[in-house]
Amino acid sequence: MGRGQFRRVAERERRRIAFLLDGVETEALEGDTVLIAILTTRAHLRMAEFTEAPRAGFCLMGACQDCWVASADGRSLRACTTYVAEGMAIVTRR
Amino acid sequence: MNTRVAIVGGGPAGIRAAERLVEHGLSPILLDEAPRIGGRIYQQLPEVRGFRRDGKALYGFEAGKAEDLHAAFARIQPQLDYRPGTTVFDIASDRLITLGDGRREEIAYDRLILATGAMDRIMPLPGWTLPGVFALGGAQIALKHQGCAIGHSVVFLGSGPLLYLAAYQYAKAGVNVAAVLTTAPWLGLGANLLGMAAQAKTAAKGAYYVAKLLSWRIPVIGSVRPARIMGRDSVEGLEVLVDGRLRQFDCDAVALGYGLKSESQLAELAGAQFVFDRAQNQWLPEIDDHGRAVGRDGLYLAGDGAGIQGADAAELRGRIAAGALLQDLGIALKDAGDFGTLKRWHRFRVALEQAMPFPSHLAADLPDASILCRCENITAGEVRAAADQGLREINRVKAATRLGMGRCQGRICGIAGAEVLAAKLGVSVDSVGRLRAQPPVKPVPIEALAGDAP
Numbered sequence: 038m039g040r041g042q043f044r045r046v047a048e049r050e051r052r053r054i055a056f057l058l059d060g061v062e063t064e065a066l067e068g069d070t071v072l073i074a075i076l077t078t079r080a081h082l083r084m085a086e087f088t089e090a091p092r093a094g095f096c097l098m099g100a101c102q103d104c105w106v107a108s109a110d111g112r113s114l115r116a117c118t119t120y121v122a123e124g125m126a127i128v129t130r131r
Numbered sequence: 132m133n134t135r136v137a138i139v140g141g142g143p144a145g146i147r148a149a150e151r152l153v154e155h156g157l158s159p160i161l162l163d164e165a166p167r168i169g170g171r172i173y174q175q176l177p178e179v180r181g182f183r184r185d186g187k188a189l190y191g192f193e194a195g196k197a198e199d200l201h202a203a204f205a206r207i208q209p210q211l212d213y214r215p216g217t218t219v220f221d222i223a224s225d226r227l228i229t230l231g232d233g234r235r236e237e238i239a240y241d242r243l244i245l246a247t248g249a250m251d252r253i254m255p256l257p258g259w260t261l262p263g264v265f266a267l268g269g270a271q272i273a274l275k276h277q278g279c280a281i282g283h284s285v286v287f288l289g290s291g292p293l294l295y296l297a298a299y300q301y302a303k304a305g306v307n308v309a310a311v312l313t314t315a316p317w318l319g320l321g322a323n324l325l326g327m328a329a330q331a332k333t334a335a336k337g338a339y340y341v342a343k344l345l346s347w348r349i350p351v352i353g354s355v356r357p358a359r360i361m362g363r364d365s366v367e368g369l370e371v372l373v374d375g376r377l378r379q380f381d382c383d384a385v386a387l388g389y390g391l392k393s394e395s396q397l398a399e400l401a402g403a404q405f406v407f408d409r410a411q412n413q414w415l416p417e418i419d420d421h422g423r424a425v426g427r428d429g430l431y432l433a434g435d436g437a438g439i440q441g442a443d444a445a446e447l448r449g450r451i452a453a454g455a456l457l458q459d460l461g462i463a464l465k466d467a468g469d470f471g472t473l474k475r476w477h478r479f480r481v482a483l484e485q486a487m488p489f490p491s492h493l494a495a496d497l498p499d500a501s502i503l504c505r506c507e508n509i510t511a512g513e514v515r516a517a518a519d520q521g522l523r524e525i526n527r528v529k530a531a532t533r534l535g536m537g538r539c540q541g542r543i544c545g546i547a548g549a550e551v552l553a554a555k556l557g558v559s560v561d562s563v564g565r566l567r568a569q570p571p572v573k574p575v576p577i578e579a580l581a582g583d584a585p
Contacts, residue, residue, distance in 0.1 A: 042263055042365065042384070046304045047188075048278030051181030068179035073277045080365050081262040087508040091364050093262030095505065095543070097269030098171065099164065100250045100394070102538035102574060103505060113576075117269075118164075120177065 042093055043076040057109070057126040065121045072097065072104050072116035075129070082106065082116060083129045134460055135239060137162065137227060139219050139397060140246035142170020143442050144434025146204050147449030148244050153207040154465065155457050160212040160238060162219055162229060168204050170248055171268065172442045173197040174276055182278075189275055191300070192336055196442070220579070221570035222400040228570075235579040242429045242456055244422075245398050246449060247436035251388035252413070254493050254547050255511075257501045258360030259387060267388025271297045280306040282384025286369050288357060290315045290487040291390035295340040295351075298386075302347055309382040310350040312371055314389070318353040319487035326482020329475040333443075350380075357493065360385055389489050391439045392546060396568035398436065402427040407561035410481045411439060412489045413546060414565040420470070422452030423459075431456050444476035491560060494550035503551060504544040506537020511551050518555040524564045525549050538574050541566040 051066040058075060065074035072094055075082055081091035082104055094104030097117045104116040109126035121127075136152060138145050141163030152159050161168075167175040173190065176182040186194035217231035227238045251266040258264070265273070265281045267289055273279045274297075284307040287298040298311045313319060318341060327334040344351050356372035361379075369380045395416050399405065403416035403424040415438045417425040422437065424430035433452035434445035451468040458464065497503070499512030509532050517528045525548060528534055534548050535541025541548070545566040553560040571580065 043273065043279045043281060044283050044306070045278060046274070046280050046306060047184060048176075048182050050183065051179065066181075068177040068182060068277075070277065073273070073279055077279065085260070085505075085508065090260065091262050092260065092505075093265075095260075095264070095269065096250060096266040097272045098250060098266075099573070100539065101266070101505070101543050105538070105574075113574075115574075 040080065041077040042080050043073060045077060054121070054123040056121050056124065059127070059129055069121050070117055071106065071114060071119045071121050071125075071127060074121040075106075075116065075127070135241045136160070136244070136456065137238060137240040137242075138244045138246060139227070140170070140248055140434065140436065141165060141168035141204075141215070142246060142248050142434060142445065143173065143200055144248075144436070144445040144449035144452075145170070145244070145246035146200055147446045148246060148431075148433055148453040149211060150203050150207050151450045151453035152457065153210045155462055157457075158210050158212065159244075160214065160240070162214045162217045162227070162238070164216070164218050166216050168215070169197070169201065170442075171272065173200050174272070175201065176276065184278070193442070200446070218573055218575070219397060220573050220575050222397055224402070230575050230579050233576070235575075235581075242431070242459075243401060244431045244433060244452055244456065245401065245436055246432075246434040246445070247394040247397055249391040249393050249435035249439055250542065252390045252392040252489060252546055253387065253543055254389055254490050254550070255497065255501055255503055255544075256357040256359060256493075257498055258362065258366075259385075260502050260505050261360055261362050261366050262364070263362070263366030263384045264360055265384065265386055267293055267297055267386045268391075270384075270386035271300065274300055274304060280304065280384075281386060282366070282382065283307065284309045284382045285384045285386060286380050286382040287311045287386045288355075288369065288371075289313065289386075289388040289390075290319060290490065291388065292337050292483065292487070293388065293391075295337060295344065298349070299340040299343055302344065302349060308344070308349045310352065310369075310380045311344055312352050312355045312357075312369075312380075313487070314355060314357070314490040314493070315487040316354045318351060326478050326485070329482065330479040333441075333479065390484070390487065391435060393436050393438060394542075395436060396540065396542075396572040398424070398430075398432055399568040400570060400572065401430050403430060403432065405565065408438060410484050412484070412491065412560070414561075421455035421468070422448060423455050429459075440476050440480045444473060444480075447473045447476070489546075491550050491554075494547065495554035497551060503548055504534045504537060504541075506539050506544075507533040509534040509544075514548060514551050515555045518552055523552075523556055523558075525552060525566055526564060528552055529566060535566045540569065540572060
């Protein structure tokens with residue numbers, strides 16, 4: 038899976054939870070946003086629509102709209118303003 | 132009939148506006164996109180067990196102010212119709228169109244206070260769409276709200292006071308800060324001492340952060356000219372020109388931001404007029420000294436959404452706008468607005484913008500191949516080609532190139548796009564106009580738009 042882009046430097050004593058990231062069980066901490074949960078284990082979040090270049094979001098405050106991923110049932114999620122939950126299934130590939 | 136007052140935004144301006152209305156017997160609706168109040172600067176941790184940092188760790192020097200604001204909200208909450216997690220995505224003359232918990236709702240109002248805050252102001256450089264490049268404010272949110280750093284070795288590039296504060300917070304949290312690089316001359320600390328003296332305590336805090344960074348032997352360099360961010364699939368380094376010489380910094384993340392820009396889309400949809408503010412180098416909704424929108428009765432603007440003046444000023448501006456609203460309703464005010472202090476904040480902000488300006492001069496040399504609009508992948512060269520075809524207005528360039536037409540609605544690229552166009556045409560940036568706001572101001576599911584059919 039490689040190294041995550043983000044690094045945890047505080048608040049590491051939260052409950053561990055498991056979610057599915059592109060079908061693979063992945064660990065996160067309760068209270069993580071989806072963006073944090075993904076980028077602490079991966080180098081990027083998704084592929085840009087027009088270039089197939091990797092993207093990892095940008096503003097982290099719900100403004101730039103560069104971090105949309107999907108839930109397994111097809112709903113779009115803005116990763117920086119959605120909290121991850123136990124058992125959540127996230128799909129980053131189309 | 133009771134007047135229905137709605138406030139949009141739960142940061143310092145929105146909370147203080149709500150507080151003053153409640154003190155005068157009103158029960159406003161408070162809509163906030165975030166799940167908890169505080170805005171960005173006084174943002175609270177998620178409501179989940181196990182988060183441990185206290186106010187001092189989260190807010191530093193501002194811990195007391197954060198606690199005061201949170202306490203003020205707790206006091207007035209029983210009198211509010213408080214709607215957290217609610218995005219206002221369109222505004223009609225008499226109602227807000229909102230999305231909360233996946234549900235569309237229309238909320239009728241008679242008077243409206245917008246306290247929508249600000250976001251990072253960006254000047255792109257080659258490589259800025261690589262994973263690992265984040266907005267400066269976003270880098271701070273990752274640390275404050277989630278206890279995460281945006282990388283293992285971070286360069287801070289930009290201008291403005293937040294650059295030093297965020298770098299200081301990262302270094303203090305044990306992150307390797309590879310360099311702090313600013314386009315401002317003299318680190319932005321030299322100019323206009325008189326203006327800085329208007330808020331000497333705040334200016335001193337800025338100097339303190341820079342002194343700390345230097346004491347930790349972190350390179351802090353002024354007058355840089357950004358060249359490019361290197362890397363194939365993620366950030367591997369950054370090149371800047373210092374005194375005309377190329378210097379390279381190894382890093383795996385870059386925090387990028389040149390001051391702040393007002394989030395003013397909702398003000399526009401609500402009917403505010405806009406004027407170009409030379410000191411802040413951006414278009415702002417036009418307001419009187421009390422926060423009344425010029426030419427639109429019943430609309431009031433407060434905080435950084437109506438021009439950047441910072442969090443302390445936002446609290447004052449929230450109270451002042453609420454005061455204007457109360458007076459317009461014929462309600463006698465129990466207390467006076469603090470205009471003297473607000474004037475000092477204004478002088479301080481003008482001095483800050485002079486000392487740490489937005490680097491408009493970089494627009495002319497942004498390489499043609501560099502991406503300007505990250506939603507639609509539009510390059511600087513495409514905007515220049517549109518200018519060559521005779522387009523001289525930014526909305527026409529938008530129609531021709533799709534710049535600013537993507538999901539963010541030009542929030543990120545709007546300012547830089549106008550600068551690139553103006554530089555190509557050899558005109559001042561205000562003469563190319565500004566991207567017009569369109570509903571929905573944030574992406575919403577198609578079902579939520581259904582009721583909008585004319």
